[in-house]
Ligand SMILES: Nc1ncnc2c1ncn2[C@@H]1O[C@H](COP(=O)(O)O)[C@@H](O)[C@H]1OP(=O)(O)O
Ligand SMILES: [Mg+2]
Ligand SMILES: [Mg+2]
């Protein structure tokens with residue numbers, strides 16, 4: 144019997160692997176003026192654009208009917224002052240698109256020697272990511288470099304792709320070029336791919352398509368109370384880390400948090416490198432994007448965990464490009480999740496009481 148979404152999984156894994164090779168190589172040659180600041184003040188590099196061009200090419204050839212909700216668009220590159228950046232992106236994307244076929248890849252996906260595209264074609268393929276998402280139908284969501292700030296620091300980042308059908312995430316692929324392949328050997332070989340298809344488990348695969356190491360199945364372990372710790376953002380603007388501290392104290396967590404950028408945190412949770420992913424809003428009005436949580440959510444669920452917002456409601460991937468009003472994200476093993484939610488609520492109440500007391504003091 145053929146497995147549902149098997150072809151999609153094969154294409155998604157190959158596309159993410161190819162993009163990871165691109166981003167890893169671009170990091171070594173990236174120079175200062177190859178990064179732009181977007182309207183929302185976040186950085187985007189030539190690597191983000193080129194990786195989106197490569198993955199969108201492969202998806203559009205393999206599944207021509209499928210729309211894509213991608214993070215980047217070519218607007219800034221089409222502007223007159225985007226020409227220098229544009230030509231570097233064209234060079235990079237074509238280098239990746241024309242690289243020799245790897246095991247499992249086919250020329251029908253628009254890759255391999257001879258498959259270079261014109262600058263206009265590449266700008267258009269980047270803009271295939273402009274779909275608005277929604278409640279019904281099938282579409283992909285792509286974050287070509289998740290954790291761009293981590294990428295720029297040479298730390299954690301991830302190439303993230305998910306398939307959504309009628310607002311349900313069916314497939315998630317997360318490529319982590321800088322994550323230790325074996326968590327028990329943190330200074331050993333780096334790079335891994337994480338894959339989850341609904342109902343078929345969560346798996347870690349080697350980063351290289353030529354590596355024949357068999358996939359390993361991931362299950363969130365049961366943590367002893369003194370072993371539990373939090374996985375949280377590096378960037379203070381992305382999550383309210385002071386509130387995380389309170390939650391940790393309420394939970395009786397003694398281990399320090401593990402801070403890392405990107406959806407690598409979901410991968411770390413799925414394989415037991417940390418016990419709780421906690422992302423509480425900073426109150427700036429930022430709305431979380433579907434591409435930042437779709438692959439991670441299915442990975443965590445398939446590894447036996449739960450993921451909700453801070454009220455205990457499921458994340459809603461049917462609202463468009465964002466998750467709507469921001470109530471944060473709480474992900475953990477099934478046995479711990481309810482306790483974390485309680486601790487978050489207690490910590491929020493405690494924080495509100497202290498803030499009110501401080502205000503009253505000031506008013507005196
Ligand atoms: N103001 C913000 N608040 C929360 N998340 C943000 C904000 N700005 C960007 N992000 C996104 O948060 C994610 C990384 O957060 P973290 O690494 O802390 O988990 C990234 O997806 C990043 O986008 P990007 O994909 O552009 O890096
Ligand atoms: Mg970004
Ligand atoms: Mg992101």
Ligand SMILES: [Mg+2]
Nearest residue numbers: 214286288289
């Ligand atoms: Mg990104």
